[in-house]
Amino acid sequence: MSAEVIYGKQLAETIRQEMKEEVAQLSEQGIHPKLVVIIVGEDPASQSYVKGKQRASEKIGMNSDLLELSADTSEEKLLEIIKELNEDKSVHGILVQLPLPEQIDDQKVIEAIDPSKDVDGFHPSNVGRLMTGQETFYPCTPYGILVMLQRADISLEGKHVVIVGRSNLVGKPVGQLLLNENATVTHCHSRTKNLREHTKQADILIVAAGKAGLITGEDISDGTVVIDVGVNRVDGKLTGDVDFESASEKASHITPVPKGVGPMTITMLLHNTIKAAKWIHQK
Numbered sequence: 294m295s296a297e298v299i300y301g302k303q304l305a306e307t308i309r310q311e312m313k314e315e316v317a318q319l320s321e322q323g324i325h326p327k328l329v330v331i332i333v334g335e336d337p338a339s340q341s342y343v344k345g346k347q348r349a350s351e352k353i354g355m356n357s358d359l360l361e362l363s364a365d366t367s368e369e370k371l372l373e374i375i376k377e378l379n380e381d382k383s384v385h386g387i388l389v390q391l392p393l394p395e396q397i398d399d400q401k402v403i404e405a406i407d408p409s410k411d412v413d414g415f416h417p418s419n420v421g422r423l424m425t426g427q428e429t430f431y432p433c434t435p436y437g438i439l440v441m442l443q444r445a446d447i448s449l450e451g452k453h454v455v456i457v458g459r460s461n462l463v464g465k466p467v468g469q470l471l472l473n474e475n476a477t478v479t480h481c482h483s484r485t486k487n488l489r490e491h492t493k494q495a496d497i498l499i500v501a502a503g504k505a506g507l508i509t510g511e512d513i514s515d516g517t518v519v520i521d522v523g524v525n526r527v528d529g530k531l532t533g534d535v536d537f538e539s540a541s542e543k544a545s546h547i548t549p550v551p552k553g554v555g556p557m558t559i560t561m562l563l564h565n566t567i568k569a570a571k572w573i574h575q576k
């Protein structure tokens with residue numbers, strides 16, 4: 294069997310086209326959604342995603358600012374900048390690229406962002422809202438995965454979703470989001486014993502470990518839907534956590550890297566920023 298490839302990139306283009314129209318309509322009402330992305334330091338991979346976010350915002354006609362701060366920026370300075378952005382009525386979404394340099398406490402920074410501008414959905418109050426099934430900003434990568442599955446007509450109800458990963462950024466929130474969609478969810482992580490025994494049980498396998506080639510065809514059963522979240526640079530080339538070739542022989546559907554989950558993450562970030570702009574103007 295050869296898997297159907299789900300191209301997030303294509304779907305992202307379609308959704309961004311829809312959003313472009315929405316941004317134009319909001320503009321007529323005097324609402325101009327604006328995202329501010331903050332990056333601290335010069336990690337080349339981070340720089341590349343951040344540029345992708347900038348390009349995507351501009352293409353749909355959304356305002357977007359990039360604040361590039363030096364690697365030695367103090368926590369105090371960053372918190373001060375966030376406070377100003379919280380108070381700035383022209384700013385609807387704030388994203389601080391993670392991880393931050395070691396002198397800065399990631400969690401403190403996340404908690405400093407006004408929850409109504411927290412387009413990443415990482416603030417504890419938004420995490421709590423997700424857990425209790427209330428309206429909130431869904432974290433962009435989990436939300437992108439949900440939309441990909443929905444648009445590929447893959448139902449979630451009663452399905453066994455196995456997730457490799459339990460980070461606050463991806464693993465935990467994707468589990469929660471799909472649990473809310475009535476999936477049965479299992480999380481695996483670095484202490485899981487006999488990983489393969491778990492991954493073979495999956496109807497839908499989501500891999501977010503950050504380990505190139507961790508999952509191969511041998512780890513999955515025939516007909517599994519495989520979502521590869523990993524973004525690893527190996528010999529200068531971008532690759533996922535799943536060995537695409539061997540896995541596609543078993544999977545019913547599979548996402549590639551690049552052109553899979555990554556472009557959907559950026560799309561949901563734009564979606565959340567538009568949502569934030571609409572909320573603020575409703576108040």
Ligand SMILES: NC(=O)C1=CN([C@@H]2O[C@H](COP(=O)(O)OP(=O)(O)OC[C@H]3O[C@@H](n4cnc5c(N)ncnc54)[C@H](OP(=O)(O)O)[C@@H]3O)[C@@H](O)[C@H]2O)C=CC1
Pocket residue numbers: 434457458459460461462463464481482483484485488501502503504507522523524525554555556558559
């Ligand atoms: N495409 C996209 O839009 C995005 C892609 N990413 C990519 O997704 C990947 C994961 O990101 P993130 O969640 O932030 O990473 P983290 O490093 O924070 O988390 C990795 C998770 O994988 C688990 N893990 C690591 N190694 C193994 C192993 N050998 N077996 C089983 N579990 C393992 C860890 O377990 P433990 O908790 O025990 O340490 C942890 O829960 C990265 O490659 C990242 O670049 C991230 C965000 C967005």
Ligand SMILES: Nc1nc(=O)c2c([nH]1)NC[C@@H]1CN(c3ccc(C(=O)N[C@@H](CCC(=O)O)C(=O)O)cc3)C=[N+]21
Pocket residue numbers: 341342345388389390391392413433434524531550551552553554555556558559
């Ligand atoms: N506060 C915060 N929010 C994040 O959402 C966040 C973060 N910090 N830190 C880092 C991770 C990683 N991440 C990616 C987003 C898009 C691609 C993406 O679009 N990738 C393209 C390729 C891009 C390239 O060529 O470099 C693709 O997969 O096709 C990848 C990775 C968001 N993250």
